[in-house]
Amino acid sequence: LLTVISSETDGPEVDMLKDIGLQIAVKCGGLPLAVKVMGGLLCQKDKQRHEWNMVLNDSIWSASEMPEELNYSIYFSYEDLPPSIKQCFLYYSLLPKSAAWSKNGSIGMWISEGFLHGTSADLEELGSKYYKELILRNLIEPVTIWSDQQVCSMHDVVRSFAQFVARDEALAAHSGDTGFISKLSAHKFLRLSMEKNVSESDGLDWSSLHAQKTLRTLILVGPISMKPSDSIVDFPCLRTLHAESIDVAVLVESLGKLKHLRYLLIQKSNISSLPDNIGNMKFLQFIGLVECQQFVKVPHSILKLGQLRYLNFYDSSVNSIPRGFCVLTNLRNLRGFPAQTDGVWCSLDELGPLSELRSLGVQRLENVSVTSSAAKAKLGEKVHLTHLFLYCSSILGDDGLIKDEKGVSEEEQRQIAGVFDELCPSPSLEYLDINGFFGRRLPRWMTSRSAAVFKSLRIILMYDLACCTQLPDGLCQLPCLQEIDTRRAPAIKRVGPEFLQPHLATAAFPRLQKMCLVDMVEWEEWEWEEQVQAMPLLEVLELENCRLRCLPPGLASHARALKSISAQNNQHLNSLENFASVVELEVAKSPDLERITNLPNLRKLEIETCPKLKVLEGICALQRLVLEDYAMETLPEYMRDVNPRHFELRCSLTLLTSIAAGQSGPEWDRFSHIDHVKAYAPDENNTRKWYVLYTREPCSLITNVSHSTSAGKSAQPCHLNVLFHSVHLTRLVDSGYVEEDQEVVS
Known part of the structure; x- marks a missing residue:
């Protein structure tokens, strides 16, 4: 509970409340969701003993009007909400869990139902405040695959409570x-x-x-x-x-x-x-x-x-909107606006009078042939605009390369670059999404001389940059930038020192927390020298489908908050070394990867199809190792040198059969020192039919594989010369190692 509510600045205050916090945690019944919700509530309280004692001793804990399966921590948090937010919370529980519900859509429903009371100009801002409040209280949770908390889900237990209240x-x-x-x-x-x-x-x-x-x-x-x-x-x-x-x-x-x-x-x-x-x-x-x-x-x-x-x-x-669209001056959010130049239909100039826009998405910008039309959209004058989506129809194929063999002419590249230059937004911008842009250079307002005005810009997405030859050089000085996501940029071969601007007096990208560089299929070189300070708060790095051989030394030296690295389908990457703060590492489909060394805080490691990996050293804190390779004939030699608490293997039936042989088999010395091992092999339907479950202390090995299985005969559970305990089998079921109806021998 104390971990949920604490921050770097309030440690002493929280320590003084530890005894009360522990008593509240006990009342939560040890349920993680209940603790999260209660932590969210306590975050809204002053960190004073009398405030926390009021929570501890509140009569709600003994209320009897709720069904037993519902949680009193959620009831407590609900009762603590202001009445206006209670309505929004209950309404959110109506949204079917099978679909993704956007922040704008949810707030729109609240406005339509009359839950938000204020001036017409401020309703979206008020709704956003309520939305953030529900997130802070852990009553709704952001879906991580969506940026900027734009989509949230609601836990089933929280949903059930809200639906009970609103029944x-x-x-x-x-x-x-x-x-x-x-x-x-x-x-x-x-x-x-x-x-x-x-x-x-x-x-x-x-x-x-x-x-x-x-x-x-x-x-x-x-x-x-x-x-x-x-x-x-x-x-x-x-x-x-x-x-x-x-x-x-x-x-x-x-x-x-x-x-x-x-x-x-x-x-x-x-x-x-x-x-x-x-x-x-x-x-x-x-x-x-x-x-x-x-x-x-x-x-x-x-x-x-x-x-x-x-x-x-x-x-x-x-593909067309009627002329006269400019009369809709009350619009706050406009997405999917088709750019046209036909005089019969609405064109970009009719966006000019829409001064209340907070979010704007324009598509098919390749249709705009006159830059003056883009200038008339007056994006720079829209002082409330925080979210901007500028889309062209993509010219890239599934392989990330330009579909048309003739490519894009230099004139077409200059023309689209000119159009984007005129779509310069106001400094209020917080979220920028560029998709399908095929100019050789990105807009001038993203370069070093102009980008500095975007002091509120937090997130930048750049997808399908067909002809762009380099990343913009003006982003590193932005004080609020938290995320950069670049995908499918086949013309970028090098990320040079200009990306970091090493002459800066302060660290480049001072607030950046997440960076994704994906499907840059020709990218070979990343220059970042050790003396160049940058990205001190970077936590997540995703690298996928590029030609890099190694990561730059500056990244390991200065990205000291880096917790997670995902490196997939990088054909030439040969090593990952010296990342002292990384806790989670995922590497997949990297045929040249040979070394993973000196990651002293690494807790979780997932390796998929990296056949040349021979060295796994300096990962003494490893708790969980997942290894997947269906072509592997034996366990790697490095398994002798690592000692995770949990090891999960996904392999061929042939290798699984060797593991199932236990002490008499050739693989025993490579896994027997590990506390818990789960190994699986697929059947012809690619389901996890065959398994080996091993626990070191007390020693047990359970499997449904025999030598006749690998020969194609019907499998029967194996009786191995290992001590089995029925109590241990129960523990395996409870912990999720096996299903209750799985056939095992104990």
């Missing part, structure tokens, strides 16, 4: 849930969330929802049976409608009759158009047509929606 007003269910249909018939709800897997055979019919006349929110994920006569007018009070992976074309014409609708998001649907009379829906604030490949045209009447705050056409086929 009189809201129902969140799966179509297979027992009693779902009867609940719909017996009770009127304000909010309904329903998810159904496409593969499920049990049907959900639109008519089963008809009784819910009072619905304000309807969230449907997965197919639902509809008849041509079905209509959305069955729900006249509806404010929020989210439909995903549903054939909603039959409902389109009746959408215009939902006079109170504020939020409309249709995703992964066959919808091809919105109703022509959508302009009559005066309260609409949010419209999203996401991943709707058949959607191509926006009706002219959309220009009548003066309250529109959010418009998203991401990954749809929309």
Whole structure:
């Protein structure tokens, strides 16, 4: 609990509260989730003994109105929330867990339901504050594959609690849930969330929802049976409608009759158009047509929606927006805006008056042939703009190289570079995503003389840089930059000293925490001398599919906060050495890798298909080793020199059979000194059918492999001349080493 809430600056205060913290942890029952949630709550309290004692002695711990399976720590955290945030928390539990829910989408729903009270100009900012509060309290958790906490999930236990609290007003269910249909018939709800897997055979019919006349929110994920006569007018009070992976074309014409609708998001649907009379829906604030490949045209009447705050056409086929779009001055978020130069349709100049934009995404910028059109978008004047997405259609193939043999002409490269030069954003920018850019150089505003103005820029993503020959040289001086992610840049062969600007008086990239350099297929050289200070806070490094032979000495010397390295599919990488702070290392498909040495704090190491690896030294803190190589005939010699507590092996059946022989086999000396070993081999369906489970103390070896198995005969569990203990077998099941129904001998 103390670890959850402490920071570098409050250590002494937390130490003084250790006795109370331990008592609170005991009340959490030792459950990690409960401890995390309670730690999130205590983070919001003053670090004073009377504050923590109030938490320890609160009567909530003995409340009896909750079912036993729900957690009182979550109840405590919920009761501590301000009333306005309680509504947002309960609403979040409605969102089906099978889908990724964005921060903007969640806040849009809260606004549509009237949960956020303030001036119209500040609603998104207030929603963002509430969203961050729920994260700080560990009631929702960021999904790590998404940058900038843009997508969060909710733990099942937290979700169950919230749904229990909201049970009189809201129902969140799966179509297979027992009693779902009867609940719909017996009770009127304000909010309904329903998810159904496409593969499920049990049907959900639109008519089963008809009784819910009072619905304000309807969230449907997965197919639902509809008849041509079905209509959305069955729900006249509806404010929020989210439909995903549903054939909603039959409902389109009746959408215009939902006079109170504020939020409309249709995703992964066959919808091809919105109703022509959508302009009559005066309260609409949010419209999203996401991943709707058949959607191509926006009706002219959309220009009548003066309250529109959010418009998203991401990954749809929309190729034109009606002229006059500039009247929608209330827009805060605009994604998937198609760049056109045709006089009949909206062009970039109509973005100019949209001064309230916080997030803007423009696609198909290769269509812009006149730089003056880009200048009229006036991005530099949009003082609220924090998130910018500038996309061209990619010209790279699956191999990361340019698809067209003729390539891109120098004139085309100059033209697109000129367009991007004119799309210079204001200094308020925090998040930049450039995708498909095919200029030889990146925009001038990312170079050393201009980039310094972006003092708030935290995250930069650069994907599919087809012709760009070097990384921008103006990023290293940005004071807030936390993440750089560059993927698929086939023209970059060298990252030179200009990337770090060694003449700087202070360390380059002073706040950078994560750097990904992926699919730079021709990248051979990275210059960073030991005397050049840079990246003192870097924690995560991903290198994938490049031609580097080694990492630069400056990285090992100065990236002293580096905790995790992932190096995959690097054909010529031959060594990884001298990273004193690294705790996790993953190397995969690196055929030339020979040495991993001097990583004294390494706890977890994963190695996949590195056949030349011979030296594994200086990793005395190793706790877990995972080795995967289905062509390997024997365990590597370096296994004698390492002593992880846990070793997991994924190998061929032939090697597994040798391991299964135990003390009489040739591999015994290479693994018998390790505390816990799990080894698997796949069957013809590539499932982990064959296994060996070994524990050193008390000594036991369990397997379902025999010599006849490797010869292709039917396998029977082996009886080995090793001491087995039934109590140990129980421990194996409890710890997840084997499933309860797996056939073992003890």
